[in-house]
Every structure is written in C-alpha cells, then in structure tokens.
Amino acid sequence: MDRYFNSPVSWGHVGIFALEAIAALAVVIVFVTYAIYFERKVIGWMQFRIGPNRTGPLGLLQTVADVAKLLLKEDTIPARADKALFILAPALAFVPSFLVLAIIPYGLHLPFADLNVGFLYYIALSGVTTIAIVVAGWASNNKYALLGGMRSAAQMISYEVPLVMSIVGVTMMTGSLNLREVVLHQTGYFWHWNFIPQILGFAVFVVAAVSELNRTPFDLPEAESELVAGYHVEYSGFRFAFFMLSEYIYMYAIACLATILFLGGWNPPFPQLDFIPGLIWFALKFAVIVFFLFWIRATLPRLRVDQLMGMAWKVLLPLAILNIFLTALGIEWWG
Amino acid sequence: MEKYANQYVIVAVFLILGIVFPIVVLQLGRILRPSKPTPEKETTYESGNDPVGDSQIRFNVRYYLYALMFVVFDVETVFLYPWAVAYKQLGLFALAEMFLFVGLLLIGLIYAWRKKVLQWNSI
Numbered sequence: 522m523d524r525y526f527n528s529p530v531s532w533g534h535v536g537i538f539a540l541e542a543i544a545a546l547a548v549v550i551v552f553v554t555y556a557i558y559f560e561r562k563v564i565g566w567m568q569f570r571i572g573p574n575r576t577g578p579l580g581l582l583q584t585v586a587d588v589a590k591l592l593l594k595e596d597t598i599p600a601r602a603d604k605a606l607f608i609l610a611p612a613l614a615f616v617p618s619f620l621v622l623a624i625i626p627y628g629l630h631l632p633f634a635d636l637n638v639g640f641l642y643y644i645a646l647s648g649v650t651t652i653a654i655v656v657a658g659w660a661s662n663n664k665y666a667l668l669g670g671m672r673s674a675a676q677m678i679s680y681e682v683p684l685v686m687s688i689v690g691v692t693m694m695t696g697s698l699n700l701r702e703v704v705l706h707q708t709g710y711f712w713h714w715n716f717i718p719q720i721l722g723f724a725v726f727v728v729a730a731v732s733e734l735n736r737t738p739f740d741l742p743e744a745e746s747e748l749v750a751g752y753h754v755e756y757s758g759f760r761f762a763f764f765m766l767s768e769y770i771y772m773y774a775i776a777c778l779a780t781i782l783f784l785g786g787w788n789p790p791f792p793q794l795d796f797i798p799g800l801i802w803f804a805l806k807f808a809v810i811v812f813f814l815f816w817i818r819a820t821l822p823r824l825r826v827d828q829l830m831g832m833a834w835k836v837l838l839p840l841a842i843l844n845i846f847l848t849a850l851g852i853e854w855w856g
Numbered sequence: 857m858e859k860y861a862n863q864y865v866i867v868a869v870f871l872i873l874g875i876v877f878p879i880v881v882l883q884l885g886r887i888l889r890p891s892k893p894t895p896e897k898e899t900t901y902e903s904g905n906d907p908v909g910d911s912q913i914r915f916n917v918r919y920y921l922y923a924l925m926f927v928v929f930d931v932e933t934v935f936l937y938p939w940a941v942a943y944k945q946l947g948l949f950a951l952a953e954m955f956l957f958v959g960l961l962l963i964g965l966i967y968a969w970r971k972k973v974l975q976w977n978s979i
Contacts (some may be wrong), residue, residue, distance in 0.1 A: 530861050538869045595890050600898040612878040619874035623867050634866040663900050664911045677921050677928040685933045692940040759885045827976035834974050849951050
C-alpha cells in the first residue's frame with residue numbers, strides 16, 4: 522500500500538481507496554455482528570447460562586436475525602419530537618465513528634491514512650458523537666431521553682480529559698503522534714512495550730476508555746433501572762441500530778488504539794517469534810482487550826452517578842497529570 | 857506535500873462512505889418496512905402514562921459547570937501535545953515552564969473542588 526502514498530493523487534487512487542474503505546466497512550460490520558454474539562455468549566457462560574443457541578448452528582445467526590428484524594421494523598417518530606434533528610442524530614453519531622477507522626494501522630505496510638496528527642484525529646472526531654447524543658436526547662422530547670443525553674454528554678466530556686492526558690506520556694516517549702511511529706518505537710521484547718514504563722498512563726487510559734464507551738461499570742447514561750434506555754429510548758428500527766453500531770465501532774477503535782499505543786501493535790512479544798505475521802499478533806492483542814471489556818461487564822456492578830463524576834476529576838485527572846511529569850522526569854534522568 | 861495529500865484523500869473517501877451508508881440503508885429500510893402510524897404510536901414514551909408537560913426545559917446548571925471545566929482542560933491538552941512531541945529537544949527549561957502552566961490550571965481545579973462544583977447531589 523506504501524507505493525500509492527508515494528505517488529501524486531489521481532482518480533485511480535481514489536478508486537482503490539474507495540475499495541479499501543468499503544472493505545473496512547465490511548470488516549467492521551462483521552466484527553460488530555460477532556462481537557455482539559460473543560458478548561452474549563461470554564456473559565452467558567459467566568452467569569451459568571448458555572446464551573443464544575437457537576438461530577443457526579450454535580446461535581451464530583442470532584445477530585444477523587436481530588439486524589434483519591430491525592431493518593423490517595416500523596420506524597416511529599414521536600409526534601412531538603423535533604423531526605429534523607431526530608433524523609439527523611443517528612447519522613451524526615455514525616459518521617465520526619466510521620471516520621476514526623481511517624487512521625488505524627494494522628501492520629507496518631497496512632495503514633489506511635498515515636496521518637501525523639494520529640491520536641488527536643481520534644479525539645477530535647469522537648467528540649462529535651457526544652454532540653449527536655445530546656441532539657438525540659433533546660430532539661426526542663422525552664424526559665428519560667433528555668436526562669440520558671445530558672448525563673451521557675457530561676460523562677463523555679469529563680472522561681475525555683483524562684483519556685487525552687493519559688496518552689501524553691506515550692507521545693513524549695515516542696516524540697511523535699503518528700500511530701505507526703508509536704508502534705515502531707516499541708519494537709523488541711515485550712518489556713519494551715509502552716504499558717510497562719507507562720503503567721500509570723495505561724491504567725488511566727483503560728478506565729477512561731471504558732467510561733468513554735459508556736460500558737459497564739460506567740453505563741450510567743443507559744442505566745436501565747432508572748432511565749429506561751437513556752438517550753435512544755424513542756428510537757426504533759434502523760435508527761436505533763445506528764446508535765448501537767457506532768457504540769460498537771468505538772469499542773473496535775478503542776481496542777485497536779490500546780493495542781497500538783500500549784501493547785506494541787503488531788510486534789511479537791519476543792523478536793524470535795517474528796515468523797508469525799504481525800496481523801495475527803495484532804488480532805490476538807485486540808481480542809484480549811475486547812474480551813476484557815466483556816469480562817468486566819459481567820463482573821462489576823454499576824457506579825453511582827456522583828461517584829462517577831467525582832472519579833474523573835478527583836482521581837483520574839490528577840493521576841494523568843502526575844504521569845506526564847513522572848514521564849518527563851524519567852526522560853530527563855534516563856534519556 | 858503532494859504525497860501527503862493522499863492521506864487526506866483516504867479520510868475524504870471514508871467521510872463520503874460514512875455519509876452515504878446511513879442514507880442508503882435508511883432508504884432501503886423505507887421500502888422494506890411497514891408504515892402505519894396511529895396517534896397512540898406517536899405519543900412520547902413515559903412509562904405508559906400520557907406525557908405530562910414539555911421535556912425541552914431548562915435543566916440543571918451543573919452540566920454547564922462541567923462543560924466549562926471541560927473547555928479549560930481540553931485547551932490545556934491542546935497546549936500539552938506540541939510540548940510532548942518536541943519534549944526531547946526542549947529539555948529541562950520547557951519542563952519547568954509546563955510545570956508552572958499545569959500548576960496554574962490545577963489551582964483552578966482545586967478552586968472548583970472547594971466550591972463543590974465536583975459534588976453531584978441531584979439528578
């Protein structure tokens with residue numbers, strides 16, 4: 522793919538890039554379909570249940586059937602909703618979530634867009650989804666939706682600050698924001714990966730990322746017991762599906778970013794294992810992080826809303842700033 | 857520069873596909889799905905009751921306070937990133953400067969903390 526980057530822009534390239542983008546969309550939709558299936562299966566096993574097992578062999582077609590149902594379902598828009606904003610919100614949530622996939626490098630010669638702004642691109646776009654959630658909550662003209670939307674926005678902006686700051690340490694060690702260079706900087710044995718020198722940053726990143734994804738134990742915006750379903754309570758059919766889709770695409774993006782920034786990307790844990798392709802190592806680390814997200818969903822109870830907001834500002838933010846200065850001092854002393 | 861433009865062509869292609877995909881799927885759904893709206897279906901959901909009053913109301917000021925804090929600290933991170941990228945060339949003097957800058961903002965955080973902005977005591 523590198524050779525396309527080193528030649529001037531032409532319509533032929535645009536065609537190739539369009540095919541790549543369609544391939545990325547197909548991959549991510551297959552991922553979302555089976556991530557939902559495995560999430561239900563894994564949580565089922567952890568709770569001594571079987572999980573979906575009726576539709577197709579081993580229940581493998583369960584999510585496909587669910588998507589088909591959503592596609593065929595009547596789409597009701599409440600009479601008192603703000604129609605234009607109500608229709609806009611699902612698309613506004615989906616577009617940035619798909620755009621962030623453009624920068625993720627899966628291997629040394631497998632990046633899509635090799636942008637120098639790297640991680641900042643992700644942060645800038647994921648912020649747009651917050652706006653979509655507020656728009657959805659407001660346009661529904663529903664009390665639960667409004668509460669869920671406002672809570673969601675407050676939570677996402679609060680946790681965005683420690684999330685962004687936890688990466689600063691990695692940036693300082695690499696001297697670049699480019700995701701490809703971040704991975705190249707981690708070449709070697711597994712103790713060269715960023716998660717050991719940046720253990721504090723990694724911890725803050727994981728907690729803030731789980732919260733950004735609105736997943737348990739931080740799924741306050743969707744707290745079924747108090748808010749019914751949060752900001753998307755009035756959405757039905759495929760508009761609802763787009764909110765779910767963008768949520769799972771962000772899970773995909775965050776798992777990829779955690780792999781790239783802290784777990785060495787496509788590097789094997791020992792250089793001797795280099796004969797196994799980098800893509801397999803990437804997929805393994807990615808799968809471990811996705812499994813971890815399912816695991817904590819089955820294990821941890823939900824936080825209270827006051828504890829949640831307090832944690833972002835009183836615990837994670839000071840820790841993230843401490844990590845930045847510890848990294849700076851470490852670079853001064855050990856080079 | 858000419859070569860670098862390719863990267864943003866990819867981003868543009870992703871943007872176009874990201875916009876086209878929801879439109880196509882929702883139009884496809886319009887052909888497939890039934891549409892029989894009744895006034896009962898179109899009422900706002902409120903746990904089975906008829907909705908009371910309007911929902912687009914003025915809400916708790918606390919959300920704005922969080923938004924203000926977010927603006928302050930997000931701008932701080934915008935300043936942190938160029939410093940972090942160039943840190944190895946800048947050395948100790950830049951570290952001292954950043955220490956002052958972050959320290960000033962931390963005073964703001966402590967002030968908000970003391971004023972109980974971070975205390976969440978109702979919905």
